[in-house]
Amino acid sequence: MKKFKVLLLFAAMMFALTGCQGISNAVAEEPSEETVPVLEGHDLMIYCGAGMTNPFEEITQLYKDKTGCEMNVTYANAGQIQSQINTAQEGDLFIAASADELVPVQDVVTRSENLVLHIPVLAVQKGNPLNITGLSDLVRDDIRMVLGDGESVPVGKIANKALADAQIAGQVNVVATLTTAPALATALESDEADATIIWKENAKSLSIVESPEMDKYIKTVVAASLEYSQDDEAVENFLEFLDSDDAKNIWTKNGYEIAE
Template sequence: MRAAKFVSLLAGLLLLGLLVPAGCGKGQDQAGQAANSKAGNPAGYSLLVYSGAGLKSPVEEIGAAFQAQTGIKLTYTFGGAAQLNNQILLSKQGDVYLPGDTAELKPVQEKNLVAWEKNVVYHIPVLAVPKGNPAGIHKLADLGRPGVKVALGDSQATPLGKLADQLLKEHGLLDTVNKNVVVRTPTANELVVYLSTKQADAAVIWEENYQGAKDKLELLPLPELKDYVKTVPVAVLDCSQEKEPARQLAEFFTSPAAYQIWQKWGYKPVDR
């Protein structure tokens, strides 16, 4: 009787031993199939894109074209360069980054978080005023006249603010104009709002920002700004868990199809 029980127990153990490897093997096979399915099906990917707030319109339109072509889902975080850099450095999450200037990549590069980068379009600064130029501004020195309300970008948060301060400093006007500054904004879009609502008489904005507000603003020729053109880069972040599709998206931002969209929004492609 004991022998029979022993044989029965042994048979059960042997059967269990056969089933366990089979079960593990099946799980590994399913995991492998899932991985292969994702690799062969880009629609399974989702990418997080960081972008300067002033680039929002073309970035979203180009992203929509990319998503329609590949099935890869995109989500976005828009903001000033300082805000985006802090978020990337703290979270170490995300896939693709488009700041307003190549210099804004430096904090991320110093932490070895840039895996690949390429220049995309030029950011051209211009002096804008409300339609009709009510304050009668015609040259850079006019920004320092008593009573003129000036709006500038935050020099600690955006390339636009940094270049405006540098421009004014080099022409000996920074202290004088600062007395007339009514607001410092973290994004170029907010400067357009101040001009459009006539809360400011003048502001240094990007040329493309003017494209969406032509009915409310006008541009003034300012030769001094020609030396302050910036370059927008696109970078694949080293913290990305999906570097291949991230690189695919980054390269799409410099494709002929994307450049048609960039140009529609007033951006000029870099020389290639």
């Protein structure tokens, strides 16, 4: 009888050990959480509008940290980027201020994705010392304006259209025409001008005049892939990353609104 009990105890211990090993193996065999593919040795050449420098630098640095992919980004105005794409015939992606900016390079665009809204605003010096209430006030003699270049800067084209639609083009005191949106903000900060039409995200140090008449000029930032790309895997993966919460949070933190 005693021998029988010993055998039962031994069998129970073996069963327990076998069961534990099975559980251990089952846990070990569970698939790990999905991670961003490692892209060490890959690199992307990207063109990006200068007005989006701050958020896009943060986005590309985060992507590089996560994947190891080298990110070579050229920041410039749309005219300069379009010229470089057509002349150099190289590059993977163009982050454009609006779909309109893809027209001069449309023959080499293979795909485009909407990213965020680009919202133009009437901006004035901090505190609005001249009490500017809308576009119609811009004809006053005491108001100095700076505008983006209407040929190469997307927000400059919008400004010209807004002034023309308000029937005040040619009546405002334009003291300078500049080639990037950040430069417009700097001109107001340094008291070189009193008002400008600029992207909302570039007006953080300024005051924005609530002007519903500007709503019709809202654009959508797009990411366009180019036929010159030699790395479809990295392009596709980065486009997916741009649609991630990580990227969207960076855009919104910098004052953008996510496009539907």
